Every structure is written in structure tokens, then in C-alpha cells.
Amino acid sequence: METGAGFRTPNTRDRRPTTRDRQPENPDYELPGSLDALDPVAVALRLRLAAADAFVLIVPEYNRSVPGPLKTLIDSFRSEWEAKPVGFVGYGLSLTGGVRAVEHLRQIFAEFHAVGMKDAVLFPRVLEHYDAQGRFPTESEGAEAAAKLMLDQLLWWALALRDAKSVRPYGV
Template sequence: MDLIAAENTAETTPATTASADAPLKVAVILASNREGRFAPVVADWFRSRTDAHPGIETDLIDVAGLALPTALSYRPGPEDRDLLGEVSARLAAAEAFVVVTPEYNHSYPAPLKNLIDWHHAEWQAKPVAFVSYGGVSGGLRAVEHLRQVFAELHTVSIRDTVSFHNAGALFDDEGRHRDPAGADAAAKSLLDQLVWWGRALREAKKVRPYGS
């Protein structure tokens, strides 16, 4: 996937100039980097649903493809741009986020927290939704932790989620959900809410930039 270079400021991104009916630019963040991970199966399934939604354009950001440093600046700024690469511009350009996450030890993966903590304004006044997977809990404990983190960053979390309990048994060898009706309905509800919030916040920021 080609990366798109852009200035790492909310004021210069397309998110502030899009028309009311323009497709919502959604960054789908793949949160796992473990060897043998199940994440691509879930992400591919979800993106097949976003591809069918007329109000959405997606950009897949895979933490396994990032090389972010782990020693954080106190507050990352322009001088850190070379360290962060082009992921910052992609997050800034997004108008909404969907995090696809497993549950590791009752919470979410460390590479995702690192990606979150290296950014600040890129998250603000945008909606974030969650697609989780795991064992009995379906990754929902990771989601509940993420809601607290994103609230601190002034991000609006979407109430409805898509969660896959005992995820490995739900998909066939081709990555197709064996009984998709319930998951499809959950994905539609999530995407409809995400688009509503994304467009509402887009228009609100045209009237008054967030924080002013």
C-alpha cells in the first residue's frame, strides 16, 4: 500500500474542507502485530463491509508495518515527524477511525498504545469505533480500556461495536464468516453511527475549529 505524504496539521488536511455529502475518510487501524495473528481475517471481513457503504472511504493502517520508536517525546511535535514517518499525516487526514483489536491479557496490544500516544491533535473531535475479537470475551475488555484512552484525547467513541467471540471458529479457511447475519447487522449499525458522527463533527468544525 502506498503511503500519502501530507502536512501533519489538522488545518491543512482534507478533513476540514470536505463537502457535507463527501465520503467520510476512515482510517481502519489494525492493532495486532503478533506472529500468526488473526487480525487480517477480521480486518478483511470488516473492509468488505465498508467497501459496500457509499458514505465511506478507508485507509488501512497496520501497526505491524510501522516502526514507531518507543521512547516518547513529552509532547510530540514537528521535530518528531521524521521519526513517525507518514502515519501522522494519514491519521490527521482521517475524519474517523475504526480500531480492529484483539484482547491481550485483559487489554489491548502495546503497539496500538504506542501509536495512540505518539499523536494528539490527530485524534481530537473525531469519532472512533471498535471491532474486537478474542475468546469468550470477544475482545470487549480491550474495547472498554480503549474508550477511556480515547476519551482523554477528546475523541468521540461510538456506542455500538462489532465483536467476535471465539473468533477462530467463526470464519472458514477463506476468511468468510460462517453465519454472517448477526455480524453484518452489527457492522451496519456501527458504520451508520460512525458516518453520522463523522459528518456532524465535520460540519461543526467548519463553523468553529475544535478548542477555539
Template structure:
């Protein structure tokens, strides 16, 4: 019997004007959307506006419900000054229980490091929230040179393979942790 699809929230972590994040997020969401075992929900922080969210507001409730409904996450993050964007940290910090006992993967982009320094810091943040980060990542060094004007990768072979491995790991963890949460609610 095939397992029911898991909900993957793709968090677009940059809100900076002129950001490259939508190009990377669109590529990844399209890649994930081709799988039968995934339902993709793209949560763009530029639309969520985390600094404007207030406790008890309809916008905050909507954001919390979308994160809470996800079985897994992929964070699309740039690397700004060897770290990740402040609005992303704020968006993560607004919630707690909604992240717990769920897997998190990363797709990063940036200069020479491809955003991997931001990813390493995000791993620490999610560990504190009792989330499980997966080992594999997709990383785009000098990302602006890798995509064409239409948002397509010029040479997709390596990135496509990395995305498959990342999604396979997330699928395993998402199914396993969802079953565990359903059998016994997680408590911190």
C-alpha cells in the same frame, strides 16, 4: 445534495507474529469499502512500527498526516491478557490533536469475551484525547473458529448487521463533527 464521503482510518492494532488481526481487518475494510459514503484507509501498525517512529522523521510525519486526515476511526483490536496491545497504546499516544473531535468505533476479537474488555479500556483512552467513541461495536468471540481458511466468515449474518449499525453511527458522527470542526476549530 449528497454529502461528501468521509475518510475512515481502520487501525490494525496487533503487531504480534502470527496475529489474526489482518483477517478481521480485511473483512471489515471490505465491508466498509462497499459503502458510497466512505473512503477507507487501512493503517496497519505492523507496517507503521510505532516503536520505531521518531519525532520529525518522515515516517512519523506520514503517520500523523494519515491519522489527521481521517474523519473517523475503527480500531481493530485483539484482547491480550484482558487488555489491548501495547503497540496500539503507543501508536495512540504518539499523537494528540489528530484524534480530537472525531468518532472512534471498535471491532474486537479474542476468546470468550470477544475482545470487549480491551474495547472498554480503549474507550477511556480515547475519551482523554477528546475523541467520541460510538456505542455499537463488532465483536468476535473465539474468532479463529468463525472465519474459514480464506478469511471469510462462516456465518456472516450477525456480524454484517453489526458492521452496518457501527458504520451508520460512524457516518453520522463523522459528518456532524467534520462540519463542526470546519465551522469552528476544536480546542482542548
């Protein structure tokens, strides 16, 4: 289903959480310094986040942390993150493969009462994985196994937390 802001949303009536391409149609959209709660893009995003049972954030490591616009986006919402699991895919130019950004995100999401997955998918020295045509053809060693582990855990937590919240609302 397409929303007015150009996002694709999952069918929330499905018993199992689903994964879909959730990238905005306009990848050049720049986030402002803060999100106006009445902005149509923010309203559409709020609805998408609230309807989701789980999240996977793909994050580059930027100055040993997360990019500022991503932090602004995360901080612009609160209840939408609560009592939901969050998985992480990090990438970077160094050997750490985005692990510092992922560690910061775990701390940030803990403040929002979200459950950060311990296992993450990391792509160290990300530029070395591209071929001469600019495609990402080579798999980082262990990435597929790491993704399966993280997604299996994410699904478990998504179902457990959704079921728990249907019995008793989460209180902060």
C-alpha cells in the same frame, strides 16, 4: 493516493467520509517503544490521521486490554484524534470477543476528546471462525448488523463533527 510511507490515503475533498484499505504495505513493520516525531513513518501517519474524519480500530484483546504497540501508537498523537469519532472492532479467543480491549480504547480515546461509538463489532472465539484452509469464511452471529449500525453512527458523527469544526474550531 500513495504516500511515501506506503499508505493509501482517501480523497479528503469528498463530502462523505470514505472507507479504504489502510493497512501499511509492510505488515511486518514493528512499532518502536515510542514514535520519533521526525521519523518518516510517524510523519506520514500523522498526516493521514490529521486528514481523516473518523477512525475504525480493529483490535485483538491481549491480556484483557489492548496490545502495547497499539497503545504506543495512539499515545504518540493527540490533536489528530480530537473531536473525531472512533469505531471499534474487537476480537479475541474467549467469549468476550475483545470487549475488554474495546472498553479500554473508549476510555483512552475519551482522554483525547474523541467520540467513541457505543456500539462495536465483536468476534468472540475468533479461531472457531476459520476453516481448514485458514480462511475466515463464517460470519460471527450478528457481525454484519453490528457493523452496519456502528458504521452508520460513525458516519453521522463524522459529518456532524466535521461540519461543527468548520463553523467553530474545537478548543481543548
